[in-house]
Amino acid sequence: MKIILNERNYVTEILSDKSSEIKKISSFLRLYARYLYHEKGLRKTGIKKELDAFMRNRQPGYRPADWQDTFERYAAGAGKYPLCNCDGIRVTKKELDTIQQLQNKVLERLAFTLLCLAKFGNFKNPENHNWVTCSNSEIYSMACITASAFEKDRKLSVLKDLGLIAYAKKVNSLSLQVLFLEEESAPALWISDFRKLGYEWNLYKGEPYIRCASCGILVKRDSNRKKYCKDCAKISTAHSKFLWDMEHRNAKSEF
Numbered sequence: 001m002k003i004i005l006n007e008r009n010y011v012t013e014i015l016s017d018k019s020s021e022i023k024k025i026s027s028f029l030r031l032y033a034r035y036l037y038h039e040k041g042l043r044k045t046g047i048k049k050e051l052d053a054f055m056r057n058r059q060p061g062y063r064p065a066d067w068q069d070t071f072e073r074y075a076a077g078a079g080k081y082p083l084c085n086c087d088g089i090r091v092t093k094k095e096l097d098t099i100q101q102l103q104n105k106v107l108e109r110l111a112f113t114l115l116c117l118a119k120f121g122n123f124k125n126p127e128n129h130n131w132v133t134c135s136n137s138e139i140y141s142m143a144c145i146t147a148s149a150f151e152k153d154r155k156l157s158v159l160k161d162l163g164l165i166a167y168a169k170k171v172n173s174l175s176l177q178v179l180f181l182e183e184e185s186a187p188a189l190w191i192s193d194f195r196k197l198g199y200e201w202n203l204y205k206g207e208p209y210i211r212c213a214s215c216g217i218l219v220k221r222d223s224n225r226k227k228y229c230k231d232c233a234k235i236s237t238a239h240s241k242f243l244w245d246m247e248h249r250n251a252k253s254e255f
């Protein structure tokens with residue numbers, strides 16, 4: 001699951017960039033249906049028509065018959081939740097100080113990630129009261145921490161013992177509440193991208209990172225020439241090679 005802060009902008013970007021890669025097409029269609037409902041004022045028939053048009057344009061091998069039930073479902077549920085249009089969350093001075101006091105890089109990234117998630121939860125629902133409902137693996141992936149399941153639990157319980165978080169066991173899921181929010185303190189950091197929260201923390205601590213010139217994701221700067229993340233560099237190299245081949249072919253054919 002990818003956390004999208006601003007759903008309206010996300011959909012607009014996908015629509016305007018035909019080459020953009022959509023990792024999970026069904027999640028995107030569900031969101032697109034909500035966008036069409038809330039932003040374009042469409043209702044059931046109109047939404048289904050647009051979902052179909054999108055698939056015809058963008059999904060090679062699309063078979064309309066396979067998707068009718070799905071479109072029906074997405075169109076029916078489109079009006080249920082408004083779009084989430086969050087531009088970012090604000091972290092305060094006291095919150096940063098609390099995290100720094102951990103004096104452990106991995107725990108700091110974990111605490112920072114949980115803090116950002118709690119704040120985003122509060123933005124989406126003012127009655128959220130600092131709860132985080134993501135799974136452990138989602139949290140650790142955003143925190144940019146690799147650890148065994150045992151280690152994941154252990155690190156969380158360290159934060160719990162320090163009084164930074166609390167648990168609540170519900171029927172099938174584990175929720176956790178972040179206890180160190182200090183909204184009244186001075187604003188110190190603005191976070192508008194949740195893809196690599198752990199790296200956002202490292203960047204704040206002064207480690208060298210760049211934002212990919214194409215997709216904006218944070219990546220470690222291991223050379224001064226680095227401009228792109230791994231995925232975008234591949235596309236960029238393929239594109240340059242294509243241009244070079246074209247030029248070369250044209251030059252040859254002039255003789």
Ligand SMILES: [Zn+2]
Nearest residue numbers: 212215229232
């Ligand atoms: Zn990139």
